[in-house]
Amino acid sequence: MSSIPSAELKTLNGHTGGPVHVCRFNNDGNYVLTGGHDKTVKLWNPNSGLCIKTYTGHGWEVLGLAVAHDNARFCSGGTDKSVILWDIGTGRIIRRFNGHFRKVNTVEFNADATVIASGSYDATVRLWDARAQSKIPIQIVEGPYGPKDDVTSLKIMGSEMLVGSVDGYIRNYDIRAGRIYADNIGSPVTSVQFSHDTNCILASSLDGVIRLFDKSNGELLADFKGHKNTSYRVPSCLTPTDAHVVSGSEDGRVVFWDLVDGKLVRELQQSQEGRTVTALDVQPVKDAAVPLVVSGSADGTVKVWGR
């Protein structure tokens, strides 16, 4: 209870003209990357609220972000159908992967940032080689192996790739085992997340329920209600200690649940009513007393929550 944010620390104003679609902490939790409708990615210091750098290069809104393990690069995907690998320090574009037929909703690195996975509205997941010069994907996960609809969320943990799709399935691609475990949620999945203990899957869906599944057998462990999620891609996260579940809401709140008993423990009003919280991330610092939570809203503001 005490380990979740309770107050707004900073407001990161910088994205203009539309919602902030995604925000991600870097791996040590000291910086925040946000991508928004203004085609830019911005690097922030969440403690000071300073916008350190703006990365321009996307031709359309930025929908997905991922930071490499060494915090030196990040990749982004957007409505311009391209996946861009950036150098954080210089702001230069290292590589630009084009191949998706529709907008790229989400991107993710693998553990050592050699592969970029991108999930797109074209119902494919493309795996790009971040090391090779070739810009053709290593593999395209599609067809019988791939999602059947818009890929909304994608996470990679170890050799597992978790793909949430609008077709109502969470697909866990176990590359080591060569298996796909598809769990039917029944409602379009908006966000998927591995738990930090690697045993569970947190999934939000458009029926307004966040569910916690056992990764091994797909059984439901808990579900969390109390937020509003009917039509937008509302993100949900787990705190680094897996003690709480955080989620945005379409009514502008950031909602915290206790993971074990499933009770709603805190609500923070991020934006005014009717402004969906479209981006959310929790500071990945396990030993922090209160991990920061960054939430971006449809009104273009990013707020940092802490104690």
Add this chain to the structure above:
Amino acid sequence: MFKSAGGSGSRRGLRIRDDEEDDISESVRIQRPAHTKRQRGNNPGSGKRKDLDAPDSDEDENADTFVLVGKEQPLDLDEASRKERNKYLPVWKQEVLDEKGRKRFHGAFTGGFSAGYFNTVGSKEGWTPSQFVSSRKERAKVQQTAEDFMDEDDVREFGPKVAVKDEYNQFDILAGTQGEMARRKALESARKGQESSSTTLPLNDALLSAFVAPVPTSSSVGVAILKRMGWREGQGVGPRIKRTVDKATSEDEGGKSDGDDDEHARGHTFAPKEGVFARLEVKTDQRGIGYVPETSVENAEDAYGGQKRKRHQGGSAPLSDDANGTESRSKQRRTEAFGVGAFEDENDMEDIDVYGVRDSKQWNGVSRKTQGLRGGYHNEIGNDDEEEEQRLVLGGRGVAGMFGLGKGSRPPEHPGAIEGKHQLGTPGRTDPSSRIPGFRLVVKSATFTKYFPPPTLPPGWKPQPRVFKTPPPKIVIFPTGYKRSLLASQEAATAPAPQYASVQLDADRRRDILGEEKIPAPNRSVFSAGLLKPEDQLRLANALEAAQRATGQKPAGTSAGGGTASKGLEPDLSLIEKDVAIYLLKQPLPYPSDPAKQSRYKRFVETYAGMHETLAAPPPWMSELERKVEEGEFVRVARMAGLAVSKNAAQTSGSTQGALASWAPLKGGFAERFRREGDKDAKSDEGEALGPSTSRKFGLLTRTATNFYPSRLLCKRFNVPDPHPEGPPGGDTKRDGEKEVLAQEVMDKLVREREDTVGGGFAGMRGNDSAEKSFTFIGADIKKQLEGSRDGGDRTSFEKGGAASVDAEEEKPIPEDDIATIDPEEGKLDRPSMDIFTAIFGDGDDSDDSDDDDEQPVNPATAPTIVPIALQVPAEAPKPPTTSKAVNADLSTDSASFRPVFTKRKPTDSATKTANGVVKRGQSGSGTNRRARIKRKVVHVGLVMMIGNKTRTEPLVCAPILAMGTEIATATETETDKSQARRLPAYPVTPQHRLLPVSRTTPSPWKTCTMPRMARGTNKRASGGTKKS
């Protein structure tokens, strides 16, 4: 002899001939410098030398004793001014100097450097040609003026502002741009003049602009088209005409007479002269010409002033009065240039005072143009010989004239055309009081657009527009199953007057609307009777029923429901009890949103309540299967109700009625169950809307697991072994990132082709080889082992096999199962004939190796020993193997693209044997046996194979081995004959080569080699150590 003393002579460029040259010729063309004269004076006793010297001056007392030859020279050339010096110098020595005596011209080689220092250039480089710098991009920036080409003399003479534009104006015969500009300028000056002396020049802007069309600032499309058609600016539009002289009018101008030009131009045609464009607007008001009422107050005053305007319109005032003329003339002067243009006519040149003030002939053209501009309606039109053809007709129909068409181009038969100058040009013929000169009375008034009053309506007429009222289309998106029921409900609701919503019309419905009978064609459903056997139909219906029961979480009942439904229209009364049915009828019926279905349900229940004998006939659009499904659904609904009734009855042990009364709370759930599809969203907030996951039954039911086939590169990037080395099912073994060249099938094909061409392959050699049975076919062995390991078998066997295969030096008996020996009957493993080996690996001459003959005796049978050196695997970046699965992945890679590479054997000097006989290649080069082998031309074709290690789980990585193999090959090339190495790739690739024989009779020179491992990541094994197995 004398030499030129000092630099003075040479500085002047004079050449003094010395006595080595011909004296006679010297005397003929000597030009004696002054200093030699002085020299001579200083040394008077130079005797003969003096004779040879030409006499320099008249003062020389000995002058008459000599024949004067050559040019007279001044006493001292230095004393002569630089200008005069040229007089005494031959032409080829003369310099061009400016007035200050500076050298004007510098050759590239003569003056270059010094020019920079001494004069004129001002730069160190002088006239040295600099590198060419393209000014292509700078072209637009360079603004050259006449001053750029003028030196100071020119500037002084002609002044800094020299305009040469008038020349262009002169020879621009088309009078295009310049004429246009001049015209504009004149117009402007005319306006200014009019402003300054409005009394004498009664033109105002409004009037002027009434006659002078605004000059378009940019060419329009029409102009572009005209230009395409050959028109040039300044020309009039129309066919080319012959220029004629009007003598009567040409005298008026006096200055320039066109007669001269026209005589020359007699045989030519000219473009018609440009006329003044006038805007043709129908004058519909009674105001004066050119009057724009809103223009200014002055205009208003003018409009009522009367006198000025009268004068103005009378046109008595000359247009170009003196003041205006002088002004424009002086302005004109400023832009004129001096001189005579190249295109100036010879005759004109006599008349023109080039440097004087330009006379009226010169600027008259401009002036006249100005007049032409102004004189839109003035009588000058008639008086001016040039503007004679530029008559303007206002308010009339002389369109041709208005557009500046010449006489020849004017259609003479135009009925309304004016008679030209007879009417316009001579004001005296008409009464000036009654008619403005230049105008004529309008014969036919301007046509106005007619206005027709609307027709009068008949008295009894009433507007009756037909109103097309289409009902708003009901676009309801339903699942397909619901669509027809909805249609049926609509049909039921609007049966007498069906609505023609075309979206929802299908063939059946159209048929119903048209009232046609149903064609007794087979039903469209695949489940209909025509396609399925009756027993199958029955089985299908039963299965369907069972499935529905399972999904509907119904208690397992008898499967008689389906059977009942299939019986037809006879109700199976055992399904629903009668009292339940009766009670159900009293309850609110389900399907409130689907009245048709509700009515069918009601009818269905009524049947069981005994009100009807038979079930209702299904609607015509309903297929048999649909009917069964619906009946099953009805039965379930009714049963559920019945179950509740009976349960309640058991609880209360009362009458059925009481039980039924207590069933009422179920209504909510009942209605909930039969919700319309459209209602789904409203209820979805509870999270129990859809699919199999409505309740918390996640797990086995919701999880499906299938195989995923990551590409090999993806596995590599994720540091995991390929989970499916065999590839996805379906026979497509090609995976992403796999090189096609090395693919198994490609190799097989190549090998097969090669086998066909080569023929025997190893067969010939095998015939010679007595030790053929001892050949170990490592390839086959590896393959076998690979398959074993891929199946999860122990890798040890492979290691053993590999080790044993390579172990040739030990001559240890090798277990039979580890060595695949040649089956003599198996014709596949044939050795190629000896010739091939000789052809490829054989050395042409033995002489270079002859000293090594005594090293080893050559056994002809074992001479062409083939020792495996390198097993080429696809070049993959080595990666730190993590688990034993990685081994499998790598091994599978090998087997998929197993290809041997034959290289000459690398001589090794040391070979150590390890415990279990695994022999590894050493990298060291110089071997004791090397020369002997070379001498014998035994080329060892080697195979470096992947060697497993029993004690550790990591496999040896292939790439270092490859690299080593390459190194070996390179070393071999350098050590032995290069030509052999070059011939290596030509070695025929046959299937046999994939199974490489190792002669066990030949002692293997291999020693234990160090295996450098490409240490990367967390590879703990240090490289360079001898491996133990």
